[in-house]
Amino acid sequence: MNRVNTAVYSRKLWRRLSKESVEDEDPVAWVWDIVTEASDKPQELHPTLQEFGNLIETNDRIGLLFDSMFQQSHSTKSHGSGNQAKIQDYQHMLQIFNLIISHAPPFHSKGVQIGLPMAALLRDYMATPSGFAAFLDPEVNAIFHRVLNAWGDFLQTPESAATLDDPSTGWFSNSSLTALAASGNTNGTTYRFDEIFECNPNAPYHGFRSWDDFFTRKFREGMRPIAGEDDDNIVVGACEAEPTQLARDVKARDTFWMKGRTYSLDQMLGTDYSSEFVGGTIYQGLLSAFNYHRWHAPVSGTIVKTYTIQGTYFSTPGAIDDGNGRLVNYPAYNSAMSTRSVTLINADNPAIGLIAFIAVGMVEVSSCEVTVKEGQHVKKGDEIGMFHYGGSTHCLIFKKGVNITGFPEGAGNVAVGSQFAVISP
Secondary structure, three states: OOOOOOOOOOHHHHHHHHHHHOOOOOOOOOHHHHHHHHHHOOOOOOHHHHHHHHHHHHOHHHHHHHHHHHHHHHOOOOOOOOOOOOOOOHHHHHHHHHHHOOOOOOOOOOOOOOOOHHHHHHHHHHOOHHHHHHOOOHHHHHHHHHHHHHHHHHHOOHHHHHHOOOOOOOOOOHHHHHHHHHHHOOOOOOOOHHHHEOOOOOOHHHHOOOHHHHHOOOEOOOOOOOOOOOOOOEEEOOOOEEEEEEEEOOEOOOOOOOOOOOOEHHHHHOHHHHHHHOOOEEEEEEOOOOOOOEEEOOOOEEEEEEEEEOOEOOOOOOOOEOOOOOEOOOHHHHHHHEOEEEEEEEEOOOOOOEEEEEEEOOOOOOEEEEOOOOOOEEOOOOEEEEEEOOOOEEEEEEOOOOOEEOOOOOOOOEOOOOEEEEEOO
């Protein structure tokens, strides 16, 4: 693979990526700029991306999948607009990734947030037969894991905070603060961002040390009261999220990939614990990039087990475009295939027993951090972990025979600590 001299990818261009995209109807039109920059000014690759290139070049099976993935996509009609940007080949793809992982995601000044740049760039390729096979490959996902960790490392540096204060595209621009406050307000409240979250609006970057520090921000004391603190029959929201699916009488194994509507416990939990929940109930909710991203105990109880399952990052079944350039959400598929952390809690309430919380990292959102230990007792509402970067999804699983009702329905955010469901002993 040819190398060129290292150069710094300018913050000015990154601003332009977000600024110009609002003027185009294509939700991912902004990718033209980053694709063009990667083509015109190739840079020396980050070491993890050099490893990625070496894998493609030295592994015939993986090299064939990537070559045919690009060929298959280029020979078919774009899923997006006629202006859908094309990745030329794997070297071009790696150059694009090289730009992405050296910068924090900006916010869009007109309320359109860039969100998931890698997924937006790969969306057509993920849907090809060879792309589906490539992004399921364990070696490919292992190298993606290292690449995304490198991005995560950058997002924890002071340099990454520069994106926050940009007056037009930053996360503390007026339009962004309005969206962030809206996501944090509940029941008609109209608090400002700095009234909802711990920060100092008079300090640079509102006092956040890095982009990740901002992303994992905490609520101010009292902003999320815990429903039914003395009533173990009330289950509370574990994440700030919008309901996506509810399933009862779930199976150990099912055709979970069929449009992502059925669940398969063996894939979700691994076989060590899946038998505990056969015939039980699964609730799933989706977090947006604007949401609070820490997880909290839905019940009081003892942490029995925590573990992380390294899964896929860009695998999706079938066509992935909804006609407007956005990824279709396959909630059950993601819960079984994406990287995820599982926390098992033995509830104090015997009518609940063992409950499973699964934090699922979707596409480039992959960093799930558990902050509790096995054997630790938690109270309902205590923090148990967090996501690092982007929108994600989560599941709560209850055992067969647990009489649980009152789950949230329809659109709208379910607040952490609010009443989520009720147990009838």
